[in-house]
Amino acid sequence: MPMNLSDLVPNPGSNRKRKRVGRGTGSGHGKTSGRGTKGQKSRSGPNVRIGFEGGQLPIQKRMPYKRGFTNIYKADWEIVNVGTLQELGVSGAVTPETLFARGVIRGTEFPLKILGDGEFSAKLNISAHAVSESAKERIEAAGGSITLIERTDKWVTARPRSRRLPLNSELKRAGFGKVGGPTTREDVSGN
Secondary structure, X not given: OOOOHHHOOOOOOOOOOOOOOXXXXXXXXXXXXXXXXXXXXXXXXXXXXXXXXXXXXXXXXXXXXXXXXXXXXXOOOEEEEHHHHHHXXXXXXXXXXXXXXXXXXXXXXXXXXXXXXOOOOOOEEEEEOEEOHHHHHHHHHOOOEEEEOOOOOOOOOOOOOOOOOOOOHHHHHOOOOOOOOOOOHHHHHOO
């Protein structure tokens, strides 16, 4: 039997009719349009805010584990202990690139810090962005050396913007902005 365009129908359940509210009592969704009667949630405009519990102390204030915040500007360091370097059996120079190639750190875009936990006796030349005091003592005691690399990662400049004026130490000593103090930079410089 030949097929017609009128035979094409969507799969059952794939298309649902839109719920048209406020179209009379015969529709089943007339008068209050499914919103119930009276109250804040029945009115047009903004509804109750997220986390509002009708004036009851909300969960973020009731529960101690809900306190605090996450610092989005925190530097994401890669931490490697000297014991890990000993287990790797690396000889010679240890750089973030060699550690990344061995799968010890996630990537070279993260700053690297060496800590002093674990057994260590290898003579290594370590290049890292930071080294703890205990790690430094153990590396130098084993005859190794440490080279500090300058940080170029994105967290160096990721600082929250401050609303305070960028005052340098000279302006602070002069009492810039204080009552009775200078009000312009020219007053401080004397020009």
